[in-house]
Every structure is written in structure tokens, then in C-alpha cells.
Amino acid sequence: xxxxxxxxxxxxxxxxxxxxxxxxxxxxxxxxxxxxxxxxxxxxxxxxxxxxxxxxxxxxxxxxxxxxxxxxxxxxxxxxxxxxxxxxxxxxxxxxxxxxxxxxxxxxxxxxxxxxxxxxxxxxxxxxxxxxxxxxxxxxxxxxxxxxxxxxxxxxxxxxxxxxxxxxxxxxxxxxxxxxxxxxxxxxxxxxxxxxxxxxxxxxxxxxxxxxxxxxxxxxxxxxxxxxxxxxxxxxxxxxxxxxxxxxxxxxxxxxxxxxxxxxxxxxxx
Numbered sequence: 001x002x003x004x005x006x007x008x009x010x011x012x013x014x015x016x017x018x019x020x021x022x023x024x025x026x027x028x029x030x031x032x033x034x035x036x037x038x039x040x041x042x043x044x045x046x047x048x049x050x051x052x053x054x055x056x057x058x059x060x061x062x063x064x065x066x067x068x069x070x071x072x073x074x075x076x077x078x079x080x081x082x083x084x085x086x087x088x089x090x091x092x093x094x095x096x097x098x099x100x101x102x103x104x105x106x107x108x109x110x111x112x113x114x115x116x117x118x119x120x121x122x123x124x125x126x127x128x129x130x131x132x133x134x135x136x137x138x139x140x141x142x143x144x145x146x147x148x149x150x151x152x153x154x155x156x157x158x159x160x161x162x163x164x165x166x167x168x169x170x171x172x173x174x175x176x177x178x179x180x181x182x183x184x185x186x187x188x189x190x191x192x193x194x195x196x197x198x199x200x201x202x203x204x205x206x207x208x209x210x211x212x213x214x215x216x217x218x219x220x221x222x223x224x225x226x227x228x229x230x231x232x233x234x235x236x237x238x239x240x241x242x243x244x245x246x247x248x249x250x251x252x253x254x255x256x257x258x259x260x261x262x263x264x265x266x267x268x269x270x
Contacts, residue, residue: 033093033246034175036239038183039232040100040137041176044107047228051110052120053130061131065138067157072139073146080150086254088147093243096140099238104229106133148172151254155261181230190227195219 034041049055079088106129113120113129149169156164195203195210197219205211205221214221254259 018073028208033242036097036235036242037100038179039228039235040103041181042180043187043228044103047107048110051107052114053110053122061134067133069138069142070199072142076143076146084254085147085150085154086250089144090247090250092140092144097236097239099137099140100232103133104135137157155258157262186231187227190230191223192225193221193223195223
């Protein structure tokens with residue numbers, strides 16, 4: 001509610017001070033959108049490997065996707081070269097948030113799909129599904145990146161050449177840089193386990209000593225609540241809230257002329 005009221009207040013004023021605050025709010029927008037996709041972008045592949053999918057096969061599929069990533073910008077540029085390139089970004093955002101759920105369901109059923117009689121045996125149809133899921137994810141991600149770069153290119157101050165563009169990209173990349181370690185670190189915190197044979201003491205296997213105690217009596221640390229599923233749900237909800245709050249901010253700033261983003265240089269008189 002606080003962010004929503006702040007955004008509404010800034011949109012209703014046009015003085016220079018408000019413009020400065022609005023720019024800061026825009027950079028806040030650019031540092032926080034990755035929260036909604038953090039679990040899928042940073043943890044999903046690790047969960048597939050943990051489920052038994054060979055890492056080499058995933059790397060091979062991801063590598064072949066570079067061909068699509070090289071061709072896709074040529075198609076997307078048709079829609080991002082206009083005066084409102086961020087419209088493409090805003091259209092792709094809810095689709096990618098929805099794809100979080102699709103990825104979650106796919107990972108949930110992965111152990112059942114690739115396990116036959118207690119051993120891992122991956123059928124061909126699973127790889128078809130895997131290629132489809134990864135392809136859609138990478139295509140949406142590439143579309144969002146291209147639209148964002150198109151917007152940065154339009155507002156960059158030409159007096160500073162590539163320096164301005166590099167600064168914009170750096171500020172934007174900070175959103176993904178901080179979300180990655182936080183997301184991976186939160187998985188263990190959100191995961192809850194219990195020893196299968198130690199019901200009296202309610203051993204939750206939260207420390208190495210408790211895990212050793214469980215192993216000593218012949219038990220296993222069984223996952224009761226998977227932190228990935230919890231984190232994906234939380235990130236998706238945050239992403240939806242973020243989209244509802246900042247959507248109008250993006251629509252507003254992309255309508256501003258180039259002069260709105262020029263660096264104000266004050267030259268000292270000799």
C-alpha cells in the first residue's frame with residue numbers, strides 16, 4: 001500500500017523535484033522485478049538435477065537454445081522499435097509469472113516421470129516436455145531483455161555514448177545479482193524435514209548433529225515441506241503485487257521525451 005500511494009502521488013505531480021523522485025522510483029522498479037522470477041530462474045534447474053535429470057543433458061538443451069536467442073531479437077525488434085517498447089515487457093511479465101507455476105508442476109512430477117521400478121530411466125517424451133518448458137522460459141526471458149534494451153537505447157544520453165547505456169544495464173542487472181544468492185540461501189530455511197524413525201524426539205534434521213543421529217538409528221531425513229515450492233509461491237505472489245503497483249510507472253516513463261532523461265550538466269564559469 002505504501003508503494004502504491006507513493007507511485008500515485010508521484011504520477012500526479014510534474015515539478016523538477018518530483019521528476020527526480022520519479023526517476024529514483026523507476027530504478028527501484030528495475031532492481032526489484034526479478035523477485036517474482038527468482039525461484040524459477042535460479043533454483044529450477046538445480047531441482048531438476050536433484051530429481052535425477054542428467055546435468056549434461058540440461059546443459060546441451062540450454063546450449064542449443066542460443067540459436068533461438070540469436071534469431072528471436074530479429075523478430076522482437078519489430079515490436080520494440082516504436083515509441084513504447086516497454087509494452088512488450090509488460091505483456092511478457094504476467095506470462096512469465098504464470099510460467100513459474102508451470103515449471104513448479106513440471107518439477108513436481110519429474111521424479112514420477114523418470115523413475116521406473118526405483119531406478120532412473122528417462123523416456124523420450126520427458127525430454128520433449130523438458131525442451132518445451134525450457135524453451136518457453138528462455139523465449140519469454142529473451143523478449144523481456146530485448147524490450148528493456150530497446151527502451152534503454154531510446155532514453156540514453158547520446159552525449160555520453162555507451163557509458164550511459166552501460167550504466168542503465170548495470171543498474172538493471174543489480175536486480176538479478178542480489179536475488180540469486182538470496183533465493184538459493186532461502187531454500188534450506190524454507191525446507192522442513194523429519195527423521196523417519198525418531199518420532200519420540202521429533203528430530204527435524206535441521207543441524208548436522210541431528211542428521212547424524214537420524215542416520216545412526218537407521219532412519220532417513222524425509223522432506224515434509226519442500227522449500228522450492230514455498231519459495232516459488234511466495235515469489236509469484238510478490239511478482240503479481242509488483243506488477244500491479246509498478247505497471248503504470250513503466251507506462252508513464254516510456255512516454256517521456258528524450259530530454260526527460262538527459263544528464264543535467266552545470267558548467268562552472270571561468
